[in-house]
Amino acid sequence: MVSALKQRGATLVALAVGAAPGFLLPVVLAVTMPLSASASFLLVFSLSQIVTGMIGAPYETTLLVRLGTLADVTKDSPRPRLWRLSLHAVTRLGLPSLASLAGFVAASVVLSPDLDPILLWVLAIPLAFSPIIRLITSALTAHLYVRGRLATVYFSTVFLGGPSILAALVMQDAVAVAISFAFGEFLRWSFLAWRVHVTSVEVSREPVAPPTWRELAPQATASLAGQGMPLLVQAVLTAVGAQAVTSGAIAIRIWGAFFQVGTSTIAMPETVRLVREYSSIPIARRAHVLGRRVMLLLAASSALSLVGVCCFLSMLGFVRDNSAPAMTEGLLWSVVLLIGLPFAMLHFWAGRGLIAVGASRWMLIAVLIGLVAGAITIAALVPWIGGIGTMIGQTVSFIAMATSTTLAFLQTATREGHSDASE
Structure with missing residues (x-):
């Protein structure tokens, strides 16, 4: 009972720490940057998150269900070859993700009455890394969710806003904030890969088949x-x-x-x-x-x-x-x-x-x-x-x-x- 309460408490702390940067980022931008610059970043950022939800989330959920139905998945059994699943996700879904983001930005350029079109396109370049890296990490997060490592996944989101907040406070430049967000995605990927490595006993010889179309x-x-x-x-x-x-x-x-x-x-x-x-x-x-x-x-x-x-x-x-x-x-x-x-x-x-x-x-x-x-x-x-x-x-x-x-x-x-x- 005490162990379960400690685990639940650790999960809640990890969740709070991980969610804080994403919660604070638009507020910090609204306070520190001109309205047009902050709105431009927030618009392209929101579009990149929509692409992630549209393409990356279904892949992660399908993997979650598949891994969750495997035998002994919660025990110290060998982990599947997750790099194969990550490679499959990127090769199958990477190009549609980039094309979708480009289309959404183009539509925003047409619709917006007061945002700089050039700035929107410039911001889209570093922010395009976000849906791609999320595809790569989908296998890692699905594996950690099923193994009960919820705190690890929740804490990892601290990298998805922390560097951007620092960039906004120090440089107050929308492009710098976008680049720092892409850097944060790489940090999260590295953190999740490390946690998967240290929390799994070995790699299974039997690879998990990737989801079919x-x-x-x-x-x-x-x-x-x-x-x-x-x-x-x-x-x-x-x-x-x-x-x-x-x-x-x-x-x-x-x-x-x-x-x-x-x-x-x-x-x-x-x-x-x-x-x-x-x-x-x-x-x-x-x-x-x-x-x-x-x-x-x-x-x-x-x-x-x-x-x-x-x-x-x-x-x-x-x-x-x-x-x-x-x-x-x-x-x-x-x-x-x-x-x-x-x-x-x-x-x-x-x-x-x-x-x-x-x-x-x-x-x-x-x-x-x-x-x-x-x-x-x-x-x-x-x-x-x-x-x-x-x-x-x-x-x-x-x-x-x-x-x-x-x-x-x-x-x-x-x-x-x-x-x-x-x-």
């Missing part, structure tokens, strides 16, 4: 559609102007920090538990067991959401008259996003559940429902209330996706013929 296609398609909403949000914010880009980046990074906390402490542990135990749950009891887990997940994530909402509503009173307008606006917008956090957690868990039961095709339908609901909301609200309408649309999208994904997962998992994850 057939396995990746349903989730990749759903992920591509899932990034439609973040892309729409970024497009609308870009068209509104530099201040909206910066305010949105602050709100999204705040929400992202809470999403990381929720994913790490609530959704991901439940996902790993689901992958390991699903096949052993009798079909007759699945409705009860899974329904109870849904309620517990919603309750825990709602408590986390409430903490965030209260925190940032309180902060608004202190910063309203003593900070840049984008800062105050970003804090207010973050409150709107945090309302959707429990539904984002539920969508994360149920989506991985669909993958585990071999029914990931339903993810695309759920994501498209969320995209349509969010787009309608944005179209209706932004002309009336401005950029905050994008945040409301994103929250509506979370609610629609979570409802659709959860219903699909529960109906599939409790139906005869889905008694194990291989089907």
